[in-house]
């Protein structure tokens with residue numbers, strides 16, 4: 001470990017006092033005890049034991065083994081806790097009390113930070129949807145006729161959302177290429193990634209009461225990185241007419257850190273111009289800018305293969321939240337919704353191998369390790385880092 005004090009971050013560290021993401025960790029001394037923590041540089045601040053006078057009101061939500069009680073507590077508590085944490089880490093007067101609560105990241109185990117309630121995945125990148133449409137449906141228009149009128153999505157499998165670092169086992173399944181006479185069963189031969197941004201719901205909503213665009217910040221707590229692992233051969237055969245199912249439900253990886261929405265105040269940006277007027281519930285022309293200038297990097301086995309720009313997404317997270325509830329469906333604490341694959345217009349900005357290789361592959365091999373990282377501009381030139389999401393591919397089990 002370096003001699004440097006945990007309070008003095010290296011110049012440009014993306015996990016400084018403007019970032020402060022939340023996670024859940026355990027220590028080698030007490031592996032069964034899960035605690036809430038906030039990342040500061042290469043350290044984790046233990047939130048379960050903040051002493052007076054740093055303890056915020058409602059500190060009981062910080063004593064839980066998951067983020068869910070904090071998520072449920074609502075925006076005023078989120079603001080108060082964030083201010084207390086920032087004071088603890090930046091006011092030199094608190095250093096003696098705070099120093100024993102800082103654990104080197106290398107010494108802790110990070111866990112799935114919240115119990116995932118429902119999981120929804122959208123399809124909000126025009127570039128991705130166009131590219132994939134051409135590959136999967138070469139005889140149809142690349143974008144379906146509804147695409148620019150509503151944010152398309154589907155409900156995924158919450159129970160297989162896993163934390164960064166969890167190995168991903170290649171799925172077995174049915175696949176049938178158009179040229180095959182009959183379907184066959186076995187390990188996916190076209191295992192892919194999807195670089196996405198996830199949004200974590202804190203405050204629930206009431207059944208039959210749609211959540212308006214302006215209420216986005218009241219409900220959404222924070223942001224994470226998501227890798228929506230996708231078996232393209234299983235997907236291409238099974239998805240008609242109900243959409244993704246077993247080709248995506250075997251694993252969805254999320255970063256161990258959930259970064260509060262407040263950290264992105266300086267990164268807000270206008271979404272691309274819309275080509276059609278939107279129905280009033282989705283019309284954000286008079287709203288605060290709904291895009292986020294988040295720059296993602298995709299690495300495979302340590303090599304950068306793409307840099308997808310989140311600012312290019314056609315649909316915003318606020319529009320997605322509104323659309324998800326416009327039929328009266330309610331939100332629960334711990335709901336996770338992902339943006340959809342982030343692809344920009346450039347060939348080096350594509351968020352999956354299907355696009356990067358124009359449908360031809362190569363796709364992921366057993367042993368490959370995929371890592372997504374991202375940062376956004378913060379105040380005064382600071383960088384706001386998102387925690388990485390990484391996973392290594394393990395071979396498929398023997399077919400049943």
Ligand SMILES: O=C(O)/C=C/C(=O)CC(=O)CC(=O)O
Nearest residue numbers: 122123124132136194340341
């Ligand atoms: O166009 C299709 O049939 C399917 C596309 C996807 O696999 C994308 C999906 O999961 C949504 C997204 O990540 O954008």
Ligand SMILES: [Ca+2]
Nearest residue numbers: 121194228341
């Ligand atoms: Ca996806």
Ligand SMILES: [Mg+2]
Nearest residue numbers: 228248251252
């Ligand atoms: Mg998935």
